[in-house]
Amino acid sequence: MRRILLYFLLLLAGPWPLYAQKVLSIKLDATINPATADFIHRAITVAQKEGSTCLLIHLNTPGGLLKSTRVIVSDILESPIPVVVYVAPGGAHAGSAGVFITMAAHIAAMAPGTNIGAAHPVSAQGQMDTIMSTKATNDAIAFIKSIAAKRGRNAEWAAQAVRNSVSLTESEALEYNVINLIASNEQELLNNIDGKSITVSSGTVALKTKNASVRSLDMGLGEKILNILSDPNVAYILFLLGLYGLIFELYSPGAIFPGVIGGICIILAFYTMHTLPVNYAGLALIVFGVILFLLEIKIVSHGLLGIGGVISLLLGSMMLIRTDEAWSIGSLSWSVIITAVAVTSLFFLFVVGMGLKAQRAKPALGLEAMIGEIGQSLSELNPAGTVRMHGEIWRAISASGLIPEGKKVVVTGFLNFTLQVEAYNEPST
Structure with missing residues (x-):
């Protein structure tokens, strides 16, 4: 009887823990780049397991790289579990690439005080030429219309967001069938989507989110580092610092520290550039x-080589990011470019130049400083004798035959504190 009663109590209490669901939550408050694409891919895998x-996905992004956006959209469209994109908190923005990600979600929601839109492609350094702009715009329009059709959302508005950079508030987005609902917070969102049937790549599933436990997943250390390095400005600065370090090491072998730091910066720069749409012609111009x-510094060119270096560095910096592969965030800042070109020019033309001149300058102290100096023989040099140099008496050996007493001599070398001299011939007038 006790056993039957125990089974009965377990049956009453059992459905909640047995059928309690879990929701995996992530926050994406960053630009869209390879790091954020890897993060979302990992989150989908973890949620499935x-x-x-x-x-x-709590989304707040101004945009990012087109290639990374395509990877994220593909992962969401092929996800075996439902993906809910929630543009939050208040004041958040799903701009540029964020529009594509929001529309690709199985369920799209926004918090009050948020907006979505402005997905027109732009170049990495400003406006593209007409042909390139038309090509990029048409490609993005076709891309977002296919996503909207897949999810049954407003394809016409999606096209306008790309073509004319239009934006919507959360209320307008709901009215124009761009999103599914508005929710003030995460719990309200989960309560509102409970019971909805969602078609995923593996079939149709029913969401059970009303009493689900929510677990947060954060970016890993590697993803955080890559997220920072994915900024083209960081990659650009690392590349220049790497060049400086390696050049210092070549000019001062054995210094070690500049070479190690330069090598690390170069490796990090190339790793970052591998994830960005780099134009290798621009990279070659910088080098x-x-x-x-x-x-x-080495050749007397009256400034022509220096001017060529400034032009080459400036053009290479402008061309470094391919304009047909990036949206507004995948670009180099003009302030960074101008500062880097100016600092690099001054660094090489003045700092390094003065350093090399100092290395080539005649020593001011020691026996080396005596070479080329003019003195007078105090005794006959045949070949050895004494000379007066700078008010001091030195032992000397003639390297040009007999030198009479009282003749001017010039120092040509030294050996064991004995000067090697030759007869000094007065320059003709």
Whole structure:
């Protein structure tokens, strides 16, 4: 009887823990880049392995790289579990690439005081030429219309967001069938989507989110580092610092520290550039510009090599990011470019130049400073004798035959504190 009663009590209490669902939640408050694409891909995988009823993405982004956006959209469209994109908190923005990600979600929601839109492609350094702009715009329109059609959302508005950079508030987005609902907070969102049937790549599933436990997943250390390095400005600065370090090491072998730091910066820069739409012609121009600066130091060109270095470095910096592969965030800042070009020019033309001149300058102290100096023989040099140099008496050996007493001599070398001299011939007038 007790056993039957125990089973009865377990049956009454059992459905809640047995059928309690989990929701995996992540926050994406960053630009769209390879790091954020990897983070979302990992989150979908973790949510599937943990048996979560859905993945909830809190989105706040100004945009990012087109290639990374395509990867994220593909992951969401092919996700075996429902993906809910929630533009939050208040004041958040799903701009540029964020529009594509929001419309690709199985359920799209926004918090009060948020907006979505302005997805027109722009170049990495400003406005593209007409042909390139038309090509990029048409490609983005086709991309977002296919996403809208897949999710049954407003494809016409989506096209306008790309073509004319239009934006909507959360209320307008709901009215124009861009999102599914407005929710003031996460719990309200989960309560409102409970019971909805969602079609995913593996079939149709029903969301059970009303009493679900929510677990947060954060970016890993590697993803955080890559997120920072994915900024083109950081990659650009690292590349220049790496060049400086390696050049210092080449000019001062054995210094070690500049070479180690330079090598690390170069490796990090190339790793970052591998994830960005880098124009290798621009990269080559930057390297060529630095070479011209070095040649200006070594060769007398009356400033022509230096001017060429400045032009090459400036053009290479402008071309470094391919304009047909990026949206507004995948760009180099003009302030960074101008500052870097100015600092690099001054660094090579003045700092390094003065350092090399100092290395080539005649020593001011010691026996080396005596070479080329003029003195007078105090005794006959045949070949040995004594000479007066700078008011001091030195032992000397003639390297040019007999030198009479009282003749002017010039120092040509030294050996064991004995000067080697030759007869000094007065310059003809």
